[in-house]
Amino acid sequence: MVSPENSDSPASRSHKMQDLIGHALRIGVVTACIVAIAGGIYYLAAHGFEPIPDYREFHSESASFTTARGIWHGVTHLQAKEWMQLGVVLLIFTPVVRVALSLVLFLRERDWLYVAITAIVLGVILGNMLEGSLG
């Protein structure tokens, strides 16, 4: 617990940082779930009684599920499966947002070593994302 008289000490600031990260993770997971469930219910209502697609053979998903533009196009046109995929994407991005938040907080603590370390981690994730969307 943070006592009021030392609410500006480095220890309590790092406590606030951990609180913020904890909140961010929870908000991300809850939002992702709500979006996916909303899409899922709509999907089941519209297509629930059709036979399942053939998942025994792998055929790469179409651009509407694999690119930001494709998912966004489906989402704005109220396509159920794209809403479900948006929920999944939000979930995947939750830990990435956590890393980005950590970077901001290490910056505020002026912990340059960990600013660099966090930037490397963020760079690896975002770099391979950009590489994938170009290639």
Add this chain to the structure above:
Amino acid sequence: MISILAFTLILLLGAYAAGLLGSLTGLGGGVVVIPLLTLAFGVDFRYAIGAALVASIATSSGSASAYVREGITNVRLGMFLEIATTIGAVVGAIIALWMPTNTIAIIYGLVLIFTAVMTQRRGTDHQGVQGSRLAGLLKLHSTFPTRSGGLQRYELTHVAGGFSIMTVAGVLSGLLGIGSGVLKVLAMDTVMKVPFKVSTTTSNFMIGVTAAASAVIYLQRGYIDPGIAFPVMVGVLMGALTGARLLKRMDVTVLRRIFAIAILLVAINMIYNGFTGKF
């Protein structure tokens, strides 16, 4: 042929059980999701890996939000080792794109056997470890809250060794979609002499970031199907929440032993199917 509604509901229940078991045994949801999808539903291994990654992120983010607040997680240690696991995960995901699925299934079976053996081990708390100079320079020594309300200080060592094992953990995570929590705990607990409680929570904290690094590649390559990922994600998350609640007033030692045997049976099944080319 069953309908989409039936498939979704059965998968939701299966994923709930996976999340529950994963949280009670500390192995995460991904380990159960792959055999559930491939062996029970006959789903292609690649879709199963994509779904397992989603399950790993769901359980990690869901439970990490609680542990980080308790102050047990060593955020600096986790961040430093994430350099190893994220690079490893990207490499693993790239390997998975060209490796035959039967080979992946055999590797998965071997990892399961290793996991089953490792879960029967007891954690140690490493009192009075003399920390190494590198660990000090990286500001990895830290404290964790004890039951009596005080703070216990700890130091750690063998940074390079832990970092190397973490790279392997990252590759396996990217290749198989699992969190490789067992290997992460091994790197911290056995090699770096981090207290067991700190190792498990920090490992769990790292799993989400590691899985996200490879999930991006799987998503872009079309391995993540919303029709499978949606019930898996919701089911595993609900199961993990129930598990976390049950864990507070349940003795799980017997459950862990039964689970280890079940994992061994699944592993043998995976390796057999891999060798006979069923995937």
